[in-house]
Amino acid sequence: MRPQDILCPVPAGLFCKDGNFHIDPVRPVERAVITHGHSDHARAGHGAVLATQETLDIMRLRCGENFAGSTQAAAYGEEIRLGDISLKFHPAGHVLGSAQIAVSCKDTRVVASGDYKNVRDPTCVPFEVVPCDVFITEATFGLPVFRHGRAADEVKKLLASVALFPERAHLVGAYSLGKAQRVIALLREQGYDAPIHLHGAMEKITHYYQNQDIRLGELKPVRGMKKADLAGTITLAPPSATSDIWTRRFPDPVTAFASGWMRVRARARQRGVELPLVISDHADWDGLTATIQATGAGEIWVTHGQEDALVHWCKTKGLAARPLDLVGYGDEEESETLAESEEA
Amino acid sequence: MNRFAQLLDRLAYEPGRNNKLRLISAYFREVGDPDRGYALAALTGALSFKHAKPGLIRNLIMERTDPMLFGLSYDYVGDLSETVALMWPQAKLAGHNNPPAPTLAEVVTTLHMLGKTELPSQLARWLDELDETGRWALLKLVTGAMRIGISARLAKTAAAALGDKDPHEVELLWPGLTPPYTELFAWLEARGDKPVNLDPAPFRPVMLAHAIEETDFASLDAADYIAEWKWDGIRVQAVAGRDARGDLKARLYSRTGEDITNSFPDLTPSLHLPGAIDGELLVMREGRVQSFNVLQQRLNRKLVSPKLTKDFPIHLRAYDLLGDDQNDLRELPFGERRERLEAFVEKLADPRVDLSQTIAFDSWEALRAARADPAGAGAGDDAEAVEGVMLKRRDALYLPGRPRGPWWKWKRDPHIIDAVLMYAQRGHGKRSSYYSDYTFGVWTAGEDGEQLVPVGKAYFGFTDEELLQIDRFVRRNTIEKFGPVRHVIHEPDQGLVLEVAFEGLQRSPRHKSGVAMRFPRINRLRWDKPPGQADRLETLEKMLKDEQNKILVTSGGG
Numbered sequence: 029m030r031p032q033d034i035l036c037p038v039p040a041g042l043f044c045k046d047g048n049f050h051i052d053p054v055r056p057v058e059r060a061v062i063t064h065g066h067s068d069h070a071r072a073g074h075g076a077v078l079a080t081q082e083t084l085d086i087m088r089l090r091c092g093e094n095f096a097g098s099t100q101a102a103a104y105g106e107e108i109r110l111g112d113i114s115l116k117f118h119p120a121g122h123v124l125g126s127a128q129i130a131v132s133c134k135d136t137r138v139v140a141s142g143d144y145k146n147v148r149d150p151t152c153v154p155f156e157v158v159p160c161d162v163f164i165t166e167a168t169f170g171l172p173v174f175r176h177g178r179a180a181d182e183v184k185k186l187l188a189s190v191a192l193f194p195e196r197a198h199l200v201g202a203y204s205l206g207k208a209q210r211v212i213a214l215l216r217e218q219g220y221d222a223p224i225h226l227h228g229a230m231e232k233i234t235h236y237y238q239n240q241d242i243r244l245g246e247l248k249p250v251r252g253m254k255k256a257d258l259a260g261t262i263t264l265a266p267p268s269a270t271s272d273i274w275t276r277r278f279p280d281p282v283t284a285f286a287s288g289w290m291r292v293r294a295r296a297r298q299r300g301v302e303l304p305l306v307i308s309d310h311a312d313w314d315g316l317t318a319t320i321q322a323t324g325a326g327e328i329w330v331t332h333g334q335e336d337a338l339v340h341w342c343k344t345k346g347l348a349a350r351p352l353d354l355v356g357y358g359d360e361e362e363s364e365t366l367a368e369s370e371e372a
Numbered sequence: 373m374n375r376f377a378q379l380l381d382r383l384a385y386e387p388g389r390n391n392k393l394r395l396i397s398a399y400f401r402e403v404g405d406p407d408r409g410y411a412l413a414a415l416t417g418a419l420s421f422k423h424a425k426p427g428l429i430r431n432l433i434m435e436r437t438d439p440m441l442f443g444l445s446y447d448y449v450g451d452l453s454e455t456v457a458l459m460w461p462q463a464k465l466a467g468h469n470n471p472p473a474p475t476l477a478e479v480v481t482t483l484h485m486l487g488k489t490e491l492p493s494q495l496a497r498w499l500d501e502l503d504e505t506g507r508w509a510l511l512k513l514v515t516g517a518m519r520i521g522i523s524a525r526l527a528k529t530a531a532a533a534l535g536d537k538d539p540h541e542v543e544l545l546w547p548g549l550t551p552p553y554t555e556l557f558a559w560l561e562a563r564g565d566k567p568v569n570l571d572p573a574p575f576r577p578v579m580l581a582h583a584i585e586e587t588d589f590a591s592l593d594a595a596d597y598i599a600e601w602k603w604d605g606i607r608v609q610a611v612a613g614r615d616a617r618g619d620l621k622a623r624l625y626s627r628t629g630e631d632i633t634n635s636f637p638d639l640t641p642s643l644h645l646p647g648a649i650d651g652e653l654l655v656m657r658e659g660r661v662q663s664f665n666v667l668q669q670r671l672n673r674k675l676v677s678p679k680l681t682k683d684f685p686i687h688l689r690a691y692d693l694l695g696d697d698q699n700d701l702r703e704l705p706f707g708e709r710r711e712r713l714e715a716f717v718e719k720l721a722d723p724r725v726d727l728s729q730t731i732a733f734d735s736w737e738a739l740r741a742a743r744a745d746p747a748g749a750g751a752g753d754d755a756e757a758v759e760g761v762m763l764k765r766r767d768a769l770y771l772p773g774r775p776r777g778p779w780w781k782w783k784r785d786p787h788i789i790d791a792v793l794m795y796a797q798r799g800h801g802k803r804s805s806y807y808s809d810y811t812f813g814v815w816t817a818g819e820d821g822e823q824l825v826p827v828g829k830a831y832f833g834f835t836d837e838e839l840l841q842i843d844r845f846v847r848r849n850t851i852e853k854f855g856p857v858r859h860v861i862h863e864p865d866q867g868l869v870l871e872v873a874f875e876g877l878q879r880s881p882r883h884k885s886g887v888a889m890r891f892p893r894i895n896r897l898r899w900d901k902p903p904g905q906a907d908r909l910e911t912l913e914k915m916l917k918d919e920q921n922k923i924l925v926t927s928g929g930g
Contacts, residue, residue, distance in 0.1 A: 172437065173445045173458035175504065185378075192398055193391065271798065275805045280388075283804065291458065291504075292449055293384070300804050300856075302385045337444045344438065 031162040031327065034113070034131055035138050037352045042140055042164070044131055047113035049078070051129055051140050054355070061115065063142025064126035065090065065205055068357045078102055080117060082125025082240065086205065089232050102127075104153065120144040121155030122309050123206030124237060130158050138162040139323065145308065146315045147179070150213040151206070151242050155319075163325035164352070167333030168310040169288050176288055176312040182305040183214045189282060189303055190262060197258040197278035201267035201285040201301075204230045206309050208264045209237045211286050212244045214307075215262065225250040225258070227265035227274070234264075255279055271300055288312065317341060332357035373502060375403055376411050376476045377509035383520055387801035392522055396530035400557070406477045409552025413480075414513065415520060415527035418551055421483040423516035424491060426452055432496055436461055453511035460499050460507055473501045477552065479510065525628045535560030540577035540772040543629040547571040572613035573623040575631075576648060576694050576702065577772035581762060581779035588780070589736050597763045598710065599731040599739055600691055601751055602781055603652040604664045604759040606671070608632070610651065610688055610725075611695070612643040620646065624653075635673065638681040639688060642724040647716055648695035649688065650770075651728065654757060656687035661757040664890070665878055690717055691728040691762075694770055702770035706778075709770070731761060739763075743782060759875070760784045786873040786891075787915065789814065789907040790898060792824055793868040796846040798856045799831065806839055807846040807858060810894070812870050813885075816909040824862055825885045825909060830872060833893030841897065842868070864904030871896035877916045887912050 035042050041053035049059040056073035063069055063079075065086030070079075072091035077084065081101040088095060102108055104127065108115040112134070117127040120142055128141040139160040146155045169176075190198050202208040208230050215224065223246040226234060231249060238244055250263050259279045269275070270283050285301040288308030296304040311319060316338060320328055328342045328349040335351035342349030379399045386392050396415070400408050413419045433442055433456045442459065449455040474482075479498065486494055495514065499507050512518040528546065529539040531553075537560060548569035549556055558564030612622040622643035624633045633640060636653070643649075655662040655670060662684075670684045693713035694702050701709050710730075717727045729750055733739040739761060742749035746758040760783035768778030791812035799808035809831040813824035834842065845860075845868055852859040861867050873895040880888035887909075 171445050171448055171459075172441050173449055173455060175458065177504065189382075192394060271804050273805050280802060293454060294450060296385065300798070300800060302387070302801070303382075304385065334444070334448075337441055340440050340444075341438070 029133050029136050031136055031138050034133050034136060035140065035162075035164075037354055041354065042352075044113060046133065047110040047115070047131070049110070052142065052357070054357075060096075061129055062087070063120065063129060063140065064122055066123070066143065066203075069142060072096070076100065078108070078115075080104070080125040080127050083127070085236065086125060086233070089236060090205075118156045118158045119153035121146060121149060121152060124152045124209070124240065124242070126152065126206075128156075128158060130160065136161050138164065139325075140164045141166065141319075143168070143310055144319070145311045146319050147176070147311075149210055149309075150217065151209045151237060157319065157322045159324050161325055162327045162329060163320060163323045164329045164331060165316060165320060165338070166310065166357075167316065167330050167335050167338045169308065169312050170316060170330070170334035170338040172313045172337070174288060174291055174312045175314060176291065176306050176308045179210075179214055179307045180218065182286070182307050183211070183218055186262070186284060186303065186305060187215070187218060187220060189284075190260065193282060194260045196280045196282050197260070198262045198303075199270050199275060199278060199281045199283050200262060200264050200305070201270040201283070201287075202264055202307075203287075203309070204266050205233050207286055207307070209234055209242065209244060210309070211264060211305075211307060212247070213242065216243065216245050220262075221245060222261065223248045225253065225261055225263035227263065227269055229266050229269070230264055250277070253277070267299075320347070321345070373474050373476045373479055373498075373510060374506040375399070376407065376414075377502070377505040379411070380509050380512075380518070380520060381505050383522060389526065392526060393530050393533065396522075396527060397533045400531060400534050405554045405557060406552035407475050409554060409557065410476045410480045412527055412531055412553055413551035414476075414518070415522060416524035418524075419480060421480075422488075424495065424514040426515060428492055428495075429453065429456055429511060429515065432456070432492060432499070433460070453515060453517065454508055456499075457504055457507035457511055462500065471501055473503070473506060474498050479513070480551075483514065523628070524630060531556065531560060535562060538772075543575060543577050545569050546629060547574050547623075547631065572615040572621045573611040574613075575609060575611065575623075575625045575629040576770075577629070578607065578609065578627045578650065579770050579772060579779060580627075580774040581781040582774060582776055584763065584780040584782045592736075592763075594733065594735050594739070596765050596767070598706065598766055599733055599742075600728050600762050600764070601731065601746060601754075601758045602760040602762045602783065603654060603661070603689055603728065604757050605652040605654040605661075605667055605689070608651060608653045608688070609694070610639070610643050610649040610690075611647075613646050620644065635670075635676060636686050637676060639686050639724060642688070642720070642722040644722070645716070645720050646695075646697045647693060649690045649713075649716075649725070650692035650694055651688050651690040651725075654687045654689055655684045656724075657685065659753070661687070661689075661754040663756050664876065686724070688725045689728045690725060692770065705767040705769065706764050707766040739782075743784065758784070786875055786895075787877075788871060788873050788895060789911065790869050790901060790905070791827060791872050792862045792903040792906045793842075793846075793860050793870055794824055794826055794862050796842070796858050796860050803839075806843045808839060808843070810842070810870065812872060813862070814907045814909050814912065815904075816885075822864070827883070827885045827887055827909070827912060828872065828874070828889040828892045830870075830892045830894050833873065833895055834897070838894070838897055862903060865902055867903040869898035869901040869903055869906050870894050871898055877912060879916060885909060885912075887916055 035044050040050050040055050040057055042051040049061050050057045051061045052063055052069040053060050058075040060074040061078045062083055065083045070087050072095040075097040077096040078100045084099050102117045104117050104119055114132045116130040120126040120128045122143045128139055130139045137160040139158045143166050144155055202211050212224055225248050275281055282302050284303035284305050286305040286307040289295045290304035290306045328347050329352050330338045331352040331354045339349045382395050445459050446455045528542045532539040532542045545567050548571045555567045559566050607627040609625040612620055615621055622640045624636055626632050655667045693709050693716050731742050743761050747755035751758050763780040765778045791814050793810055794813045795811040796807035797809040799806055811826050811829050813826040815822055816825050849861040850858045851861055872892050874889040874892040876890040878888045
C-alpha cells in the first residue's frame with residue numbers, strides 16, 4: 029500500500045480513508061484522533077475523539093464538558109485496530125499527554141508526530157523515536173538559526189535577574205498549557221522554593237498538572253495580592269497579558285517571555301520583552317534533523333512552520349520530502365490570546 | 373567574552389536607565405581586571421581597531437553551511453551578524469579538550485595586533501569557542517556595528533557606583549586614563565590611590581541650572597543675581613593647557629565631558645591662551661548669531677569639510693572662566709570669576725571668542741520685560757538665538773552637578789498650538805501597559821475637505837494622572853489597531869485636543885505635513901475643546917516662514 033493511501037492531507041486535516049478518521053482536524057469531523065491539547069490541534073465539536081486520557085482531560089478543561097460526542101482514551105503503546113488499519117500512540121515529549129500517532133497498514137507505517145521535542149522535560153513523558161516509512165514532522169523551528177540551548181541555563185538567567193532586582197516583580201510570559209508548568213518545574217530544579225504566582229488563566233491547567241503528580245511546589249494566584257508583596261516574586265502569565273493593563277499591579281515588572289522565538293532578537297524586541305528566555309516546547313533545528321534521521325524513514329512530509337528549509341535539508345540527505353501545506357496550525361498563541369484576555 | 377556578551381544582551385533589552393546602571397555595575401563587580409576595563413572601553417567607545425568587513429563574515433559562513441539554508445535564515449533574521457552567530461556550526465570536540473572561550477581582553481588585544489590575512493582564521497577559531505550570544509557580540513564588535521543604546525556617561529556612572537564615587541570625579545580623571553583602566557578600578561575599590569589626570573587640558577565637570585518657577589521669585593533677591601542671556605546653542609567647555617614639553621594643547625568638551633575637538637577644527641586655533649572657558653557654541657555669520665536650526669548643520673558630522681566650516685563659521689560665546697593658566701578659579705565667587713573672564717577674553721582678543729553680555733536689571737519685573745523683548749534689552753540682532761535668561765548668584769562657587777539655588781534658567785515661553793490626538797502607541801519599560809506615545813495633527817484642506825495631517829509626536833509633558841486619563845480615552849476610542857499602534861477617533865466633533873508646547877519649527881521632507889517640531893511635549897489636555905477648533909497647518913507654516921526668512925536674510929542667500 030502506498031503511504032498516501034493510508035494518510036492524505038485534506039482541508040480538514042490529515043485523513044485516513046480506511047480507518048475513517050482525521051488527525052487533529054481543524055473543522056468538525058465524525059471521528060478525530062488528537063495528538064495533544066493545544067487549541068490549534070484540539071478543537072471542540074467532533075463526533076468521536078480518540079486521544080490519550082490527559083489530552084481528553086485537557087480538552088474537557090479548556091472546551092467544556094461537551095467538547096465531543098463521545099471519547100475514547102488510548103494509552104501509550106496500546107494498539108487500536110480499525111479494520112486493516114492499526115493505530116498506536118507514542119510519547120511526543122511536547123506537553124502532558126502529547127502523542128505521536130503511528131498509523132500502519134500491512135507492512136507500511138506512517139507516523140504523524142504532531143508537535144514534538146526530543147529534549148528533557150520534567151512535566152511530560154520523553155519523546156520516543158518510532159521507526160517508520162513515512163515521518164510527518166512539524167517545522168515550527170525549521171531553520172538552522174533555531175538552536176534552543178539548555179533550558180536550565182535560561183532559567184538561571186531568570187533567577188540571576190530576580191537576585192539583581194529584588195525590588196521588582198518578574199513576569200514570565202508562557203503558554204498556559206505545557207510551557208508554564210515546565211518553567212515552574214525547571215525553577216524548582218534550580219532550587220527556587222519561594223511561592224510562584226499564577227495569572228488567573230493559568231490556574232486550571234496548572235492544578236490539573238499537579239493532580240497528575242507533577243511536582244510544582246507552592247503556587248499562589250496573583251489575584252488579590254498587594255503590589256508591594258509582589259516585589260522579588262515570579263509570576264507566570266499568558267504572553268498576551270504581559271503587556272496588558274493587568275501588569276500595573278506589579279512593582280516595576282521585568283517582562284520575560286519563555287519561547288523558542290526569543291532566539292531571534294527582532295522577535296523579542298517586537299514584543300517589548302526585557303528578558304527573553306529561549307525555552308521551547310518544539311524541537312529545534314538540530315532536534316528536527318536528528319529525529320528525522322533516527323526514524324529511518326525514507327520519506328518525510330513537512331508541515332506547519334518553515335517547511336522550505338527542512339524539505340531542502342531532507343533532499344540534500346537523499347530523503348524524499350515534501351511540504352504538506354496544511355493550514356490552521358501553529359497559532360496556539362493567537363487563539364489563546366482572545367480567550368485569556370477576557371479571563372484576565 | 374561570553375560574560376560581556378550576556379551584559380550587552382541584557383542592556384539591549386532593558387529600557388530603564390537605573391536598571392541599566394545596575395546591570396553594568398553588577399558586571400564590573402563580578403568580572404575582574406583586565407576584562408571589565410575593556411568592557412568599559414567598549415561601552416564608552418574608547419576601543420579602536422580596524423573593523424572587519426561584512427563580506428569576510430559572509431565568506432566564513434558560506435564555507436561552512438548550505439547556501440540555501442543560509443539564504444533562508446538570513447531572510448528570516450534580517451541581520452548578518454545575528455544570523456551567523458545563530459547558525460554557526462559549533463565544533464563538536466571532546467568536552468575536556470575544548471579550548472576555553474576567549475576573554476574580552478584576549479579578543480581586544482589580539483584584534484589590535486592581528487594582520488589582515490590572519491583575521492578570518494582567528495575569527496573562525498573564536499566563533500567555534502563562543503556560545504550564541506558570545507558570537508553575536510564578537511561579530512558586532514569586529515564589524516564595528518555595536519549599538520548598545522547607552523551613553524559613555526552612563527558607563528562611567530556605573531563604574532563610579534562601584535566605589536560610591538560621584539561620576540563627576542570619574543569624568544574628571546577620564547581624559548588621562550586608558551583601557552583597561554586598572555588604576556581606576558583599583559581606586560574605586562579602595563585598593564589604590566586616586567589616579568592623577570596628567571592631561572594638559574582636562575575636562576571639569578559642569579555646573580547646571582534648575583528651571584525657575586514663578587513661585588521661586590518671592591524668596592529671591594534680585595540684587596544677589598547677575599543675569600545673562602541664555603543662548604540656544606551647545607554648552608561646551610573650551611580648555612587649553614601646556615603639556616610636559618611646554619606645548620599648548622587645546623580641547624573642546626561637550627557638557628558631559630565628551631571630547632568634541634575634532635568636530636570643530638576651526639575653533640582650536642582661537643584657544644591660544646591656557647585656561648578653561650565655560651560657554652556656548654554658536655554659528656556666527658556677519659556678526660550675527662544664527663538660530664539653532666543653522667547650528668544643527670554643524671553637528672554630528674563625520675567629515676568636517678572646508679566648505680562646512682566656511683558656510684557655518686563656529687563661534688564661542690564665553691560666560692564663565694574655570695581656570696586661568698595654572699589657577700583653578702572654581703572656588704571663587706561668580707562675581708570675581710566674571711571679572712577674570714572679561715579680562716581673559718580681552719587678552720585673548722580673538723574674533724571667534726566673545727563675551728556673553730550681562731543684562732542690566734534692578735527688579736524681577738525689569739528682568740521679565742527684558743526676557744520678553746531680548747532685542748530691545750541689549751541682545752540686538754542676536755535676539756533670535758536667545759532662549760531665555762540665566763540667573764547666577766554673585767557669590768556662587770562653581771559646583772559640579774545641579775545644586776539648587778545658585779543658578780537658575782528662565783526660559784522664554786514656548787510656542788503653543790492646539791492639536792488633535794490621532795494615533796497612540798504603547799510606551800516602553802514601565803510604560804509598556806500604557807498608551808503613552810502620541811501622534812497629533814492639525815487641520816488642513818485636503819481633497820475630501822477638511823482633514824487632519826500629523827505634525828508631531830510627543831511622549832512626555834503630562835502628569836501621571838493625565839497619562840491615566842489619556843490611556844483610558846485611547847482604549848475607549850480606538851477605531852483600529854495596527855500592532856502596537858491604535859488609531860484613535862479624530863473627527864471635528866469627537867476626539868481629544870492636546871495643547872502642545874514646542875521650541876521651534878523646521879521644514880522636513882520626511883513628514884507628510886512638511887514641518888517638524890523641536891522638543892514637542894504635551895502641555896495641557898483640552899477636554900473642553902472640540903477637535904474642529906484645533907489649530908490649522910497654515911498657522912505652523914506662517915511661523916515657519918517667519919523663521920525661514922530670518923535664516924535666509926542672515927545667511928546672505930547661501
